[in-house]
Amino acid sequence: MRKIEIFDTTLRDGEQSPGVNLTIDEKIEIALQLERLGVTRMEVGFAAASPGEIRAIQEVAKRVKNTTVVSLSRSLEGDIDKSWEALKNAENACVHVFLATSPIHRQHKLQMTKEQVVEQAVAAVTYAKKYFSEIQFSCEDAARTEIDFLSEVVAAVVKAGAKVINLPDTVGYMTPVEYGNIFRQLRERVPGIENVKLSSHCHDDLGMAVANSLAAIEGGATQVECTVNGIGERAGNAALEEVALALDTRKGIYQAKTDIKLDEIARTSKLVSRLTGMFVPGNKAIVGANAFAHESGIHQDGVLKEITTYEIIRPETVGFKSNKLVMGKHSGRHAFKDKLEELGYRLEREQVNEAFVRFKDLCDRKKEVTDDDIVALLDSKILEMPEAFVLESLQLAYGNLSVPTASVRIALANGEMVEEAAVGNGSVDSIYKAIDRVTEEEVTLDDYKIVSVTHGKDALGEVYVRLSQNGISVQGRDVSTDVLEASAKAYIQAINKIIARRRDSSNAVEPLPLTSTMN
Template sequence: MNSIPESDRVVVFDTTLRDGEQSPGCSMNLEEKIRVAKALEDMGVDVIEAGFPIASEGDFEAVREVANVIKNTTVCGLARATRGDIDRCAEAVANAPRKRIHTFISTSPLHMKYKLQMEPEKVLEMVTSSVTHARNLVDDVEWSAEDGSRTEHDFLCRCVEAAIDAGAGTINIPDTVGYAIPDEFSSLIRMLYDRVPNIDKAIISVHCHNDLGLAVANSLAAVGAGARQIECTINGIGERAGNAAMEEVVMALRTRHDHMPYVTGVETTQITKASRLLSSITGFNVQPNKAIVGANAFAHESGIHQDGMLKNAETYEIMTPESVGLTKSTLVLGKHSGRAAFKDKLRELGYDMGDNSVNDAFKRFKDLADRKKEVFDEDIIAIVDDEVVRTNDRVKLVAMEIKCGTKHNPPVAALELEVDGQMRSTVGSGDGPVDAVFKCIKEMIPTQARLQLYQVHAVTGGTDAQAEVTVRLEEDGKSVNGQGADTDTMVASAKAYLNALNKLFVKREKSKPEAVAV
């Protein structure tokens, strides 16, 4: 990438681990965050915003550990415009070979009056003091004008100029509430280039939310106006309607290079792998018609489309499935396949696992192969993801038996769980088999958590397909998603509920500070 002029290169700033984790129900433990961070580094993402260190001890440890393991990508932490936030952030990213502090303050009249309760001159003073302090701690500082798209132009120009003078190398203009439309947002960026005298000393960044479904469009419009950093997330996850989807931004720039002659450093063949990894960790399944990574993104059912595809794929495909790392689902292994073949398949699918993890996954594969006629790549992915996300669970399913049907009304479930190393068991009934299972779990693990979502989908086709179940629990305003996979839908349901409970235990330890919505 060194031969590419800086004026043509768009920096990809991924905030999956920070803004993405603010999605209701999305909670990642330390090990999961490290896996996502490594996947982002493998993709060639330029900046990883690893978290908000002041938020909690857990967030601080996560940012620090990402800083310890990531070597080739800039590791960034978020901080409000206070010395305490900035000092904590600097401490968290200290060990990263490339580190950045991202500090922000609200600049719109609405936010200054009601959120900050500050006069504009005080806000301007804090812009200078916060950036100056951050710049004394690290070489790479980014400053954001929260609610930038609704900020008065004169005041925004003054703040941007002050931040650059104080040492900010990147200036981020967020569309915090997803209010802007593309021509309006691009005009805002051009206005800054026209009016801020020192604008050439910084990279202009944009951080767009998707409340009106325009996050990617706004981001690309901003690039056309001169912005050279886009802040985004895998699968577009994030607060409310989410953020600009990284895969859509990257593939739009690659596919329409004729109209947008800019490049990124992202290895696009890693996109599908990263998307699936995040879905398995968070339980946020990608909708089938999602651009780039949805199950139907490269599917053609219409007869006219199929005829065109057979004659020339370019008739209905503007990019190839291979360009985003999508491979055709193939029958790969069976019950007679050995450990070596299974290990080779794991490597082919992008998994780098230790011997113990391989052995556990192989055992589950053999069990699945005994029950399922055909084992596909998607089945193995589901097995491995289901195995890995449960490594550090405090509560584990040991055994389960259900009696249901016309002769068993109401259905009865018998469960045995391991809770913090101790065995517990109970028998209970419910309105249906799933209700019976969940009531048994709640009896053994008392909780006020309410079930908000229960959904099931098949990993592959056929009546013997693995079921992948997603469960969302809510407690005291905190919601988490859990996921489980098994050929037995009831087993998958129990796993998903327990996975959600384990994530809720992690969530209980976090105490989020004043609302952050950059």
């Protein structure tokens, strides 16, 4: 069977989903899980975007040892320099250089001729060889590029030293037949194409990202670029879990396999969903809550008699299992550490100790502690950014015949304690108005969600908020058996992120124009 390499871009293209902004610690957490999942390459960010992005890539590169770490780069010397700054200490590094090739991009975005595009693409790959032994080149909007010109560009960058050629369906326009044929034609037209990897990168604007990715494999691609849960720009990218399971379930058709550890898929999906705030729809293939549920009496009868009547994938294959009461208030630190390792966490001793304290606190508040409880607890609190504001206490007065009132006590970064109170249209509104009085930050609440992550009357509730301020959009989240406490902490976390982003933006370097030459 052919080996299909998985290029995961959850931390770059996935993070470009509106409202998603991961901290460095969150990127590290997802990156380590992607390494456990078995992806071949992970695109961690776009180094030229900001100094903060460089730091995030550097920190991930320090931790990840068995997966190639990738930085995206425009075809500009300055971008490539920054990618090297971010990746020079990585165990395995790759720069992903791109330049648009389609007529619409050449005319309206780049304002470059065909000759200029080829010249800049070759110059970029040649310059990248100064630093990197592994160079991937992407013809942005390849799917809408004339096949003759696409062949010319690919031939030129292959000759210049690119090891991987990516042919993206940047706007999700292609049908599977059309997209697969692009790969077939390039294999026939381009000298030396047999010496490089061909990669697909599909967006889901017409709902065909996974189908197009599989068509690319049939056409000769040996790498698929995708994201966990299919998150990404606009309608998202090809979903990693769907591509992996399609190849595994239909081996006879595709005659191809990946190195993905399928039983890590469910946990990876949950982690990415929690940290990004992008919920997985119940009917989502492979990882949705209903993916292995059967309500119809006919289906239930069939499954009870023979599972394969209505299930082509076993839930255990992708890491789903029933929740059981395996931990409680009498559990010791050693048992707790073993449970963390069983759930896939590899924490330092101090992190285990800190998590154990929170676990004991949860045991006092909740009768049954399941695996999902522990995962939710850890995913919300394993690592945190420096905080300008910390909630110390919260008091509420509420009745259906009285005005909701909230009092908050908040610690500032300098150790000072500030107390404020406010009334509002409801409990959450009064909490947020009181917090605003302390922080003196003018923010807009764009989204607010509460999700039950476990079951029962004492279930953990997870709160997501999305705040914006002067073009900065961030999300905050917290989990608790008290959703009002979680609401306050999620809101404060988001404000802390805005402050950190604002500080980072003030140190950002002005980006180079898209049309700059390599010289």
